Amino acid sequence: MKCLAIAKKDLLLELRSKNMINFMILFSLVTLVLFSYTMSFADLQSIAPSLLWFIFIFVGMLGLSRAFIREKELGTLDGLKIAPIQANSILIGKIIFNLILIYAIQIIIFPLSIIFFDISVKNPFIAFLVLTLGNFGFVVIGSMFSIFIINAKVKELLIPVLFLPIATPLLIVSTIALKKSFEGLVISNEIILIATYIIIMSTIAMLTFDYALEE
Amino acid sequence: MKILVENLTKKFSSVIALENISLSIKEGEIFGLLGPNGAGKTTLIKILATLIKPTSGRVTIDGLDIVKDKHKIREKIGLVSHETYLYEELTARENLEFYAKLYGTEKSVNTFLKKVGLEDKANVLVKNFSRGMKQRLAIARAILHEPEIVLFDEATTGLDIKSRERFYSMIKELRDSGVTIVLSTHHKSEAKLCDRVAYIEKRVLKIGEVHEVLGDS
Numbered sequence: 358m359k360c361l362a363i364a365k366k367d368l369l370l371e372l373r374s375k376n377m378i379n380f381m382i383l384f385s386l387v388t389l390v391l392f393s394y395t396m397s398f399a400d401l402q403s404i405a406p407s408l409l410w411f412i413f414i415f416v417g418m419l420g421l422s423r424a425f426i427r428e429k430e431l432g433t434l435d436g437l438k439i440a441p442i443q444a445n446s447i448l449i450g451k452i453i454f455n456l457i458l459i460y461a462i463q464i465i466i467f468p469l470s471i472i473f474f475d476i477s478v479k480n481p482f483i484a485f486l487v488l489t490l491g492n493f494g495f496v497v498i499g500s501m502f503s504i505f506i507i508n509a510k511v512k513e514l515l516i517p518v519l520f521l522p523i524a525t526p527l528l529i530v531s532t533i534a535l536k537k538s539f540e541g542l543v544i545s546n547e548i549i550l551i552a553t554y555i556i557i558m559s560t561i562a563m564l565t566f567d568y569a570l571e572e
Numbered sequence: 573m574k575i576l577v578e579n580l581t582k583k584f585s586s587v588i589a590l591e592n593i594s595l596s597i598k599e600g601e602i603f604g605l606l607g608p609n610g611a612g613k614t615t616l617i618k619i620l621a622t623l624i625k626p627t628s629g630r631v632t633i634d635g636l637d638i639v640k641d642k643h644k645i646r647e648k649i650g651l652v653s654h655e656t657y658l659y660e661e662l663t664a665r666e667n668l669e670f671y672a673k674l675y676g677t678e679k680s681v682n683t684f685l686k687k688v689g690l691e692d693k694a695n696v697l698v699k700n701f702s703r704g705m706k707q708r709l710a711i712a713r714a715i716l717h718e719p720e721i722v723l724f725d726e727a728t729t730g731l732d733i734k735s736r737e738r739f740y741s742m743i744k745e746l747r748d749s750g751v752t753i754v755l756s757t758h759h760k761s762e763a764k765l766c767d768r769v770a771y772i773e774k775r776v777l778k779i780g781e782v783h784e785v786l787g788d789s
Contacts, residue, residue, distance in 0.1 A: 362673035366659065366666075373661040436657025436713075439621050440674040441646035571625065 359442045363450025367424075368457060377423055378458060381416040385466045388412050393473040401474040406535035409470055410528055413459065413492060414521075420458045421499030422516040424451040425507050434507070444567040448500060455496045463488055479541025487538050490548065491531030494555040498524050501562035504569045527554050574599040574721065574752045575620065580629035582615050589615040591775045593629070597754060599720075602747050604766035605756040606785070611773045613756040614653075617725040620754060621651045633721065647675075650714030653725040656706045657713060660699035664690055664709050667698060668716060675717035684712040688742065704735030711742055721752045728762065740765055760786065 371378060392401065392408055401408075428434040437447050467485060471478055478484050499520055506515045534547035575597040582590040590612040597603040605613045618624045619631060622642040631638040633645050651657075658667050668681035685691045688708040698706060707727060714722055724743070728736050743765055747753055755766060763769055769785050771778040778785045 359674055359676075362670060366662070366670045369666065370659060370661050431659065432655035433657050433659060435623055435651075435653075435655065436671070437674070438623055439646055439649070439651055440671070441643050441676075441717075442674055443643075 359440075360446045360449035360453060363437070363447060364453035364457070367450070367454035370427075371454075371458070376427075377420050378461070381420060381458065381462050382465065384416055384419075385412050385462055386469070388415075389466065389469055389473045393475075398475045402476050402539075405470065405474050405476045406532050406539060408474075409466070409488070409535065410491070410532050412466060413463070413488070413495065414524075414528065416462055417455075417459055417492070417495050417499060418517055418520065421455055421496065421520075422503050422506075422513050424455055424500055425503045426512050429507055438570060444570045445563050447570070448504070448562060448566045451503075452496055452500045455500055456493065459492045459496055460489070463492060476539065478539050480538050483544065484535055484538040487531060487534045487544065487548070487551075490551050490555070491527065491534075494527045494531075494551060494558060495524060497555060497558050497562055498527070501558070501566065501569075504566065523558075527551065530554070573597065574634065575603075575754070576630075576632045577616075578630045580616075580619065580631060581627050582612070582619065582624070583627045588774060590619075590772075593772065593776055595770050595776055595779060597752060599752055600747065600750050601767040602743065602753040602755060602765055604763045604769035604782070605754065605772060606758075606763055606769050607772040609758075613772060614725055616772070617651070617653070617723050617754065617756050620721075621649060621723055622646055647717065648720045650717070650719035650722040651725070652707070652710050652714045652722065652727045654727060654729040656698075656710040658698045658706060658709060661697060663695050663697055664701070665694040667709065668712060671713050672716050677717045679716070679718075681712075681716070684716055687715075688712045689738075702735075703730045704732065704738070707731060707735065707739065708742070711739075715746070715751075719751070721754065722746055724753065724755045724757075726756055726758065728757070728759065736761075 428437065467488060502516055502520045505519065506512045509515050530547050530550045534544045537544045573596040577593055577595050580590055580593040605616060607613050619626055619638065622638055622645055625639055633648060636644050638645060664685060665681055668684060672681055682691065685694050688711055690705065690709055693705065698709065728739055731739060743753060755762060757763060763782055763786060766782055768780060769782050770776050771785050
């Protein structure tokens, strides 16, 4: 359970420094307030799923890109690399940490979005499940790409360029699924697609991470 | 031989960092790597620490290949570099507990804090430590899993004379407990701690006992 030690350490560092979580919460709340004041509730009902994903893309990318950059900046990445652990333990540790962050945002933002946007959600449980599943896929891809860019000069700029095209299918299906769940429609096909996508991307991440970690 | 380096070459793109290096290090000795900046000392230490792969040649530790058996080798080595690998926002104890979990060691971190004289600073955030204290904690981190080999890569950079003296006595203690030590340094005073040294400048120029390589000065 060495991955849990890595996730716990990252969580402790984040709770002490609050480098990311404060910005993530602030950005999410400002976006919610901004849209709720500037758009009609009728419009919000139809674009709320896209808006929610818009928030998660931006706050997620901020956190995901920092997962390994912080280790690099602190000079601690080599400390992890020389430990006798599987490289995938590091990746899984980072995924767990990023998931905790993004789910913390999700737990705050999802109920607030229903209140601020005044949207009717026929099946809130399924909508929450879709967000949870979509964010899982989002975090897996983001964590994987954040190691690929670790030695690049423009790390934070490079991650959206690499990440967004790959994540687009997931985001489209997740947005459709979220919209359908708001309307109370069946989304089993979308859930299967998202789950398949996650399995494929997780497999690629596990197979490539060891190579990506090496200089 | 504890460490055997045979015809080792390392290139970074077209830049040759190490060229056809061969040397051997005996069990329990302090072996020094000397040379000017850019001589390839850090590259050699990083290869021994399994952080980078050789371009060609072979390195073995206890007969284990550094590329194929990197996980087994990582259990045998500890690395202290000018980077401490410590998290500034964690306390000394939290740092050691984290690395102890990664190395799967059951020993209490208090033993190691005591060993490096930081038991009274266990609950202080590392960001409040002096450079000397950080390096002492870095040694504790590197020896948590009781490695057979400890690699020191210019680890005394930025230390004052008092901290450096303390550092030297820790190295001697490690040697006395049977640990093999590889020490990369610029300092002649550190080289004198070594049983043997190699003067390298991309390739091994001289190897032998300290007085043979450096003279009697």
